[in-house]
Amino acid sequence: MMRLLNGERLTLSACALGISERILADVIEYVRERVKLSRPAGKFQDIEHQVVEMATELQAARQLAYYAAWMETRKMECVRETSMSKYLCAETGKKIAVSAMQIMADYAYTMACDVQRYFRDVVILSIGGGTTQIQKNIIAKTLGL
Numbered sequence: 193m194m195r196l197l198n199g200e201r202l203t204l205s206a207c208a209l210g211i212s213e214r215i216l217a218d219v220i221e222y223v224r225e226r227v228k229l230s231r232p233a234g235k236f237q238d239i240e241h242q243v244v245e246m247a248t249e250l251q252a253a254r255q256l257a258y259y260a261a262w263m264e265t266r267k268m269e270c271v272r273e274t275s276m277s278k279y280l281c282a283e284t285g286k287k288i289a290v291s292a293m294q295i296m297a298d299y300a301y302t303m304a305c306d307v308q309r310y311f312r313d314v315v316i317l318s319i320g321g322g323t324t325q326i327q328k329n330i331i332a333k334t335l336g337l
């Protein structure tokens with residue numbers, strides 16, 4: 193049963209990564225097309241930096257998930273890594289969704305914008321399969337706390 197939970201945590205990590213990747217792609221498309229003060233929104237440094245943070249944090253979460261999956265497929269002890277992966281991917285997904293909502297603003301609140309759905313969908317990934325707080329409890333135990 194405990195071994196099965198590693199797989200569940202990795203699956204939910206992958207769901208969070210997939211949603212995050214979609215949000216990032218939609219945001220990049222939006223800021224390239226949306227013109228503000230005669231230039232694309234993506235040319236404003238604050239927007240650029242927000243998108244860079246989203247891309248960087250997503251890449252870090254992806255690498256941790258791949259590493260945990262690599263350990264699991266080799267049947268190595270990886271409770272700590274799968275819990276870290278689930279926690280980081282889900283929380284990064286939520287962070288990316290909030291940033292996207294802020295950047296896309298009023299458009300993000302319309303049904304024409306898929307980000308409003310990703311924003312709602314991503315939150316369950318930090319609840320189901322053991323909440324983020326429970327993942328932290330598990331990680332703390334593996335650290336001997």
Ligand SMILES: Cc1cc2nc3c(=O)[nH]c(=O)nc-3n(C[C@H](O)[C@H](O)[C@H](O)COP(=O)(O)OP(=O)(O)OC[C@H]3O[C@@H](n4cnc5c(N)ncnc54)[C@H](O)[C@@H]3O)c2cc1C
Nearest residue numbers: 315316317318319320321322323324325326327328329330
């Ligand atoms: C849409 C949806 C689908 C679901 N699907 C499934 C499913 O298919 N299979 C399944 O088994 N379950 C499923 N669940 C249940 C899900 O796993 C639980 O909701 C989740 O484990 C949290 O339990 P709880 O809702 O009883 O919250 P509680 O345990 O009451 O927790 C409430 C809050 O307190 C925090 N908390 C609780 N204990 C601690 C602690 N010791 N330390 C720190 N913080 C703590 C939690 O992190 C949470 O934020 C689903 C839930 C939802 C909303």
